[in-house]
Amino acid sequence: MKQKLDKILEKYPAAVFKNRKQHIVVKDDSAEQPQTIAANVRTIPGIITNRGCCYAGCKGVVLGPLRDAVVLTHGPIGCGYYTWGTRRNKGRTKGDELNLLAYCFSTDLQESDIVFGGEKKLYQAIREAVDIFKPKTIFICATCPVGLIGDDIHAVALRAQKEFGIKVVAFSCEGYKGVSQSGGHHIANNGLIKHIIGTGEKAVGKYSINLLGEYNIGGDGWEIERILKKIGYEIVALIPGNGTVEDLKYAHKATLNVIQCHRSINYIGDMMRTKYGQDWLKVNFIGISSTIKSLRDLARYFDDPDLYARTEAVIAEELEEITPQIEEYRKICKGKTAALFVGGSRAHHYQHLFKDLGVETVLAGYEFAHRDDYEGREVLPTIKEDGDSKNIENLEVEPDPKHYRIFLSKEKYEQLKNEIQLNDYTGMIREMKNGSLVIDDLNHYETEEILKLLKPDIFCSGIKDKYVAHKAGIFSKQLHSYDYSGPYAGFRGAVIFARDIAMGLKTPSWKLVTPPWKTQPIIEGSYVC
Amino acid sequence: MLDFTPKEYVDRKGLVINPAKTCQPVGAMYAALGIHKCLPHSHGSQGCCAYHRKFLTRHFRDPVMASTSSFTEGAAVFGGGTNLKTAIKNVFSIYNPDIIAIHTTCLSETIGDDIPAIILQSQVPEGKIVIHANTPSYVGSHITGFSNMVKGMVKYLSKNSGVPNGKINVIPGFVNPADMREMKRILKAFGAEFIMFPDTSGVLDAPMTGKYEMYPSGGTKVEELIDTGNSKATIALGSFASADGAFELDKKCKVPYTVLKTPIGIEATDRFLMEISKITGKEIPYELEEERGQVVDVMVDCHYHYHGKKVAIFGDPDLVIALTEFAISLGMIPKYVLTGTPGDSFEKEVGEMLKAAGVDGKVKAAGDLFTLHQWIKEEPVDLLMGTTHGKYIARAEDIPFVRIGFPILDRSVHSYMPLVGYRGAMRIIEMISNTLLDRQDRDAADEDLELIM
Numbered sequence: 001m002k003q004k005l006d007k008i009l010e011k012y013p014a015a016v017f018k019n020r021k022q023h024i025v026v027k028d029d030s031a032e033q034p035q036t037i038a039a040n041v042r043t044i045p046g047i048i049t050n051r052g053c054c055y056a057g058c059k060g061v062v063l064g065p066l067r068d069a070v071v072l073t074h075g076p077i078g079c080g081y082y083t084w085g086t087r088r089n090k091g092r093t094k095g096d097e098l099n100l101l102a103y104c105f106s107t108d109l110q111e112s113d114i115v116f117g118g119e120k121k122l123y124q125a126i127r128e129a130v131d132i133f134k135p136k137t138i139f140i141c142a143t144c145p146v147g148l149i150g151d152d153i154h155a156v157a158l159r160a161q162k163e164f165g166i167k168v169v170a171f172s173c174e175g176y177k178g179v180s181q182s183g184g185h186h187i188a189n190n191g192l193i194k195h196i197i198g199t200g201e202k203a204v205g206k207y208s209i210n211l212l213g214e215y216n217i218g219g220d221g222w223e224i225e226r227i228l229k230k231i232g233y234e235i236v237a238l239i240p241g242n243g244t245v246e247d248l249k250y251a252h253k254a255t256l257n258v259i260q261c262h263r264s265i266n267y268i269g270d271m272m273r274t275k276y277g278q279d280w281l282k283v284n285f286i287g288i289s290s291t292i293k294s295l296r297d298l299a300r301y302f303d304d305p306d307l308y309a310r311t312e313a314v315i316a317e318e319l320e321e322i323t324p325q326i327e328e329y330r331k332i333c334k335g336k337t338a339a340l341f342v343g344g345s346r347a348h349h350y351q352h353l354f355k356d357l358g359v360e361t362v363l364a365g366y367e368f369a370h371r372d373d374y375e376g377r378e379v380l381p382t383i384k385e386d387g388d389s390k391n392i393e394n395l396e397v398e399p400d401p402k403h404y405r406i407f408l409s410k411e412k413y414e415q416l417k418n419e420i421q422l423n424d425y426t427g428m429i430r431e432m433k434n435g436s437l438v439i440d441d442l443n444h445y446e447t448e449e450i451l452k453l454l455k456p457d458i459f460c461s462g463i464k465d466k467y468v469a470h471k472a473g474i475f476s477k478q479l480h481s482y483d484y485s486g487p488y489a490g491f492r493g494a495v496i497f498a499r500d501i502a503m504g505l506k507t508p509s510w511k512l513v514t515p516p517w518k519t520q521p522i523i524e525g526s527y528v529c
Numbered sequence: 530m531l532d533f534t535p536k537e538y539v540d541r542k543g544l545v546i547n548p549a550k551t552c553q554p555v556g557a558m559y560a561a562l563g564i565h566k567c568l569p570h571s572h573g574s575q576g577c578c579a580y581h582r583k584f585l586t587r588h589f590r591d592p593v594m595a596s597t598s599s600f601t602e603g604a605a606v607f608g609g610g611t612n613l614k615t616a617i618k619n620v621f622s623i624y625n626p627d628i629i630a631i632h633t634t635c636l637s638e639t640i641g642d643d644i645p646a647i648i649l650q651s652q653v654p655e656g657k658i659v660i661h662a663n664t665p666s667y668v669g670s671h672i673t674g675f676s677n678m679v680k681g682m683v684k685y686l687s688k689n690s691g692v693p694n695g696k697i698n699v700i701p702g703f704v705n706p707a708d709m710r711e712m713k714r715i716l717k718a719f720g721a722e723f724i725m726f727p728d729t730s731g732v733l734d735a736p737m738t739g740k741y742e743m744y745p746s747g748g749t750k751v752e753e754l755i756d757t758g759n760s761k762a763t764i765a766l767g768s769f770a771s772a773d774g775a776f777e778l779d780k781k782c783k784v785p786y787t788v789l790k791t792p793i794g795i796e797a798t799d800r801f802l803m804e805i806s807k808i809t810g811k812e813i814p815y816e817l818e819e820e821r822g823q824v825v826d827v828m829v830d831c832h833y834h835y836h837g838k839k840v841a842i843f844g845d846p847d848l849v850i851a852l853t854e855f856a857i858s859l860g861m862i863p864k865y866v867l868t869g870t871p872g873d874s875f876e877k878e879v880g881e882m883l884k885a886a887g888v889d890g891k892v893k894a895a896g897d898l899f900t901l902h903q904w905i906k907e908e909p910v911d912l913l914m915g916t917t918h919g920k921y922i923a924r925a926e927d928i929p930f931v932r933i934g935f936p937i938l939d940r941s942v943h944s945y946m947p948l949v950g951y952r953g954a955m956r957i958i959e960m961i962s963n964t965l966l967d968r969q970d971r972d973a974a975d976e977d978l979e980l981i982m
Contacts (some may be wrong), residue, residue: 013622043575043599046616048624051599076635076666077545077869082580084918086587093532102531102921104900109667110544114639124543132544135531142634144574145667148605165812175574176636224723311673351861388601428708444594448741472741475968514740 001026001435008449016044021083023440027432034378035429037045042179042388048444050341050464051367051397055079057184059141060174061264062192064213064250065240068098070135071233072105074122074153075143080106088481089215090222091242099134103128105508109145126160126168137245139191140170145332147174167245169195179213180441182263182344183392189267190395192197192239192248197272198403202247207302208234208254212269212280213261216241218486223493224260226284227318231295231310239265252276252403256301258283262425263344263369267395268409273423275397277405279413282421285489287352288326297420303412309485318491326356330496334358335455339450341442341465342479344369348428350460355489357498364428364453365439376427405514444468458501475504520527530925536906546899547918549843553674554632554771555581556703558595560678561630561758563709563727563746567890569625572613572644573634576602577666585772588735588936589706589748589944594631596620599830600636609637615660617651621770624625626744628751631661632678638665658751666815670870671935672769675703679774682726682754689758689782696722697808698784700774702767702847703790703935704949706730706747709779711947712766712792718814719805724753724760733947758782762808766801767791767847789845793957794855801950820951828859834962834982835912836860838868843867843901843915844934846875846894848948852883852914852933853879855957856884861912864890865904871895898922907936912965929968931960940971 007015007026023040045048052060052302055073060083063071073080075332084104093099101146109118126138138155138160157170165428169190173184214221221241228235238245257269257280270278281301292315299311336359340347347364354361371379408416416422429438432471437454439446447465451474459469460479469476477483477500485500487493538782554571558581561569571578577595585593596619598604598612613631620629631644646662653659662681664674679700699716701709716723731747757763757778763786765775777788792801798821802813821941839862842849846868853863865878875894883890891904902922905913914931917938924929937943947953966982973979 010622013619016619016623024757029654041602043597044619045599046570046596046619046623047599048594049599049617050574050579052579053574056579072544076552077548077550077670078555078580078635078666079720080545081548081551082584084547086583098533101531103533104547106545106548107543108548109635111665111668114635114667115548121543126543127541128544132535132546144600144605144634145616145639148636148639174602174605175576176600176602178600244940387603391602444743448743463586464579464593467590468741469585471592471735471739473736473739513737522675 001437002223004453008446008453011445012194012391013337015229016047019044025429025438027429027436027438029434034375037115037371037374037429037438038439039366040150040179040182040389041386042261046410048461049441050443051441053175053181054177054184054187055141055143055175056083056172058171058188059083059184060087061181061215062185062188062240063171065091066243066245067091067093067101068135068244068246069137069139070100070105070129070133071139071141072107072125072129072150073141073143074107074118074146075109076145077106077108077142077509080104087215088217088442088484089241090219090487091155091216097244098133100133100135114145114149114409115351119156122156123160126156126164128166130166136167137167137169140168142170142172142174144175147176148171151480154358165193168411178392179388182370183389185264186267186392187266190393192276193268193271193395193397196245196248197268198249198252198276198400200246202250202253204250204253207232207307208236209256209258210237210251210254211235212239212257213258213265213450214238214241215261215334217480218488219480220487220489221284222283223487223490227291227314227490231314232283232307232336239268252278252400254278255407256281257300260285261345262433263373263483267424271397276403277399277401279405279407280423282425284349284352286346286349286495287488288322288356290349290352291490300420301416301422322495323490326498327497329502330357333498335452336505337362338458338460339363339456341365341438341439341447344373345369346479348373348431351431353494353497357501358495360433361436362456363437363439363450364432365442367441369440372425372427374427374429374440376430377425444462457505473510475510476505477501531902531921534902534906534925538903538907545672546843546896548869549867549898550670551899552582553664553669553671554634554666554678555584556671556674557630557662557664557678558582558677558704559585559729560675560682560727561632562593562732563653563729563751564628564630564682564747564754566627566744567748568620568624569595569616569916570620570629570631571595571597572609572618572631572642573598574605574637577634577956582977584936585733587938590941591735592741593731593733596624598637605636605640608640609642610650613642613644613647614651617648617653621654621657628658628660629730630678630681631659632664632674634664635666638663658685658905671704672847672870675770676773679727679771683757683774683777683781685777685780686754686756688755691782692759692847693724693761694756694759696724696760697805698754698757698778699725699774700763700765700771701725701728702770704791704843705947706732706734706846707947708944708949708953711950711953715802715817715950717803718817719809721805721809721811724757725749726757727827751817758784760784763844764789764801764804769846773863775972787892790854793848793851794858794954795821795951796854796858797851798950799956800951817951824954824958827955831958831962834965837862838965839864839925840912840914841865841901841905841910843898845873845917846870848934850875853882855954857882857888858962859958862888862890863950864888864908865888865901866909867893867896867901868913869895869897912961929964931955931964933960
């Protein structure tokens with residue numbers, strides 16, 4: 001494998017070769033030291049990366065799904081346009097609440113705004129949004145030119161907040177900041193901690209949790225919510241899928257933060273721990289066995305006999321419902337191989353679900369994850385921040401004198417820490433099979449070559465890769481948009497995923513790719529009547 | 530659906546809601562994909578490139594390749610020269626296109642990167658070409674970006690060598706590969722020699738063969754692009770997307786040009802055919818006249834399916850202008866006509882058509898779908914025609930909806946079927962008729978359900 005990989009990389013110019021080598025790891029169980037990988041560094045120009053930008057991470061991913069806020073893009077039209085309805089973070093309105101998910105708001109900057117500044121137009125746009133929609137919150141998201149022309153969006157936000165008596169928060173998530181979407185997650189996390197979380201008061205129950213880093217793509221969050229509520233948990237805030245800014249205000253009241261996507265939301269998890277004393281628990285609701293494990297881990301944190309009993313009863317009930325269907329699809333999927341290349345968390349999460357279906361993951365990689373997502377949080381102290389990411393603010397928070405609480409005794413905490421991923425995430429690499437490949441910031445060239453090398457049955461990536469694989473005769477399943485299906489999370493989601501994978505593998509069209517005249521001789525001669 | 534759009538019209542000066550346009554670079558990327566063995570390159574931060582590739586991929590359900598300079602903050606402050614030079618080197622050695630077509634974004638335009646100077650300092654292998662177009666996202670729309678890249682092709686490549694090639698240049702405008710195929714079929718029916726540029730047929734509608742080709746067989750070849758300077762004449766279809774390229778070619782190589790409407794509907798197609806006939810001196814072939822007669826036959830036979838229906842049309846200007854003309858010829862009433870792309874000529878041209886047809890309608894350039902929705906709330910229409918984004922309004926107001934234009938993200942096959950020419954006209958009639966009749970069937974009481982319609 002190593003040699004074949006080297007052969008692929010040899011085509012690169014020297015500087016690219018040197019760089020890319022560090023982003024590729026062959027999992028080696030016999031290695032004496034834990035294996036390391038280079039990640040979260042600048043993209044090589046011209047390499048055809050799959051990565052997006054800081055704005056996408058902030059507006060498109062974290063803030064966009066909050067359905068009761070006007071999320072206003074300050075920039076030329078494209079940025080707002082491309083994040084309009086394209087990520088499938090579903091939201092459902094309760095009562096007469098505001099739901100703005102079907103809208104796209106932009107200041108649509110023109111040449112004169114670039115020359116004379118866009119602050120006036122931004123203020124005018126806020127005024128109009130207030131007049132029309134009467135929102136309680138407006139988020140302003142900056143785009144590339146905003147930082148360059150020096151628009152002070154934070155000052156405009158402050159002025160508008162005073163004038164209109166609503167919450168107006170600005171996010172300096174210019175596309176060139178950081179090296180990928182990741183910087184945008186961090187900026188969004190900081191803004192929510194600074195301005196939203198902890199600004200409301202509400203009484204909550206005994207088993208109260210926040211669901212963090214779950215985006216409700218295709219209704220994932222709803223399936224997770226269904227299971228958690230069935231067991232008896234109270235969900236205080238959803239951050240952000242189907243979430244509202246109103247609920248986020250009370251997030252500090254919950255007992256525990258439950259984290260699905262570590263990459264995008266671990267900052268809030270950490271900061272809430274420091275500020276309010278809440279622990280966070282890394283879970284994975286993708287896959288049947290991992291959902292069961294996550295539910296049991298969660299019960300352990302609360303350590304309540306009733307909750308344990310409810311947890312086991314719900315697991316048994318759910319398994320009974322899905323097992324016959326899963327078994328049918330498993331027959332089709334078993335023994336196949338998959339290559340996974342997804343943003344910052346799913347390349348790990350979906351390995352569990354594939355395992356449940358008897359599919360082996362031979363390659364996994366992220367666009368923009370950091371080393372801790374690959375190697376586990378224990379490497380955090382060894383990660384050096386480079387110049388490209390220094391401009392993303394590291395927010396320092398302190399214990400909140402009013403709201404800081406301690407939930408677990410020291411002994412209990414130490415004991416649990418050894419049993420579950422409490423305030424911890426052990427990363428993707430250690431769960432992967434010996435000999436499998438891990439590639440960071442996979443590019444088009446490597447995708448093409450590695451698909452030829454590994455010949456996986458299933459390539460899971462995004463829309464930009466999907467048809468490349470299809471043209472080459474490999475079934476590709478989008479793990480960002482789920483190919484407009486879902487949910488894939490939880491128990492019922494696993495069935496839908498299994499159905500979709502089985503369908504993609506079995507569709508008769510694959511047999512028609514080669515015309516028959518390419519494989520069979522056409523009979524020569526003519527009919528005699 | 531869209532429950533928070535009030536009926537009372539609100540005049541807005543700062544806020545755009547639900548745009549009917551997107552930004553320049555994606556148009557330039559599309560145009561560049563219409564060159565054979567070309568890799569489009571986005572000189573900006575990489576988010577733009579990712580978004581633009583996605584926009585096109587979702588519309589065509591085909592791979593869309595492009596590279597990017599991947600600006601970091603350092604480059605944003607000190608200039609993106611190093612990024613671009615590195616990118617050019619990497620692209621040629623890893624992806625080996627014949628030509629790189631660079632476009633810019635609001636980032637590199639705001640900082641003022643001098644692209645020609647950077648290209649001169651770059652390592653371009655022997656026999657390879659790098660061209661560019663400036664495509665600031667804060668000017669115009671994606672249609673402007675398409676136009677700018679076409680202009681870029683002319684500026685860098687077109688040459689008048691003094692040896693006439695006897696060909697007609699055709700700039701098809703921002704249309705689907707199927708439309709380009711249909712235009713070429715028409716030209717071939719004349720036996721006309723032509724160069725179409727750009728041409729995305731065979732690129733964004735490439736077949737499944739079991740082997741992925743990074744540079745599919747389609748696209749206008751570089752030598753043809755060079756040869757455009759030797760042609761007899763240029764036909765520019767769609768003034769917003771194609772006129773500037775034709776004008777530039779006339780200026781540079783003295784190739785005379787005619788700007789026509791995108792050939793959608795009978796009249797616009799008639800003018801396209803007559804222009805070809807005029808330039809080539811060839812008769813209009815009977816097979817095309819037969820096709821024309823078939824469409825008119827259908828129009829007369831089925832006029833009661835759509836005559837007198839009020840329609841709202843939105844999308845890109847060239848397409849909307851032509852479609853409005855066609856709708857009028859079908860006896861429909863284009864009540865609201867809107868494009869997101871700025872340009873006074875749009876309002877003037879559509880306004881005149883409506884006036885001539887005696888239609889009391891509203892026309893707006895640089896408008897958005899929030900405005901269109903508010904108009905519809907004030908006075909409803911029978912049919913909505915436009916891109917996929919219109920489906921939310923169609924659902925909110927329960928209006929029959931025909932998908933036409935860029936992008937269509939929620940239906941398949943559309944990019945393989947022409948809208949232009951007589952065949953395209955036939956297809957548009959079928960879409961309009963079927964949509965309206967489906968609604969009539971849906972709404973009919975049991976006793977009113979008709980077997981024959």
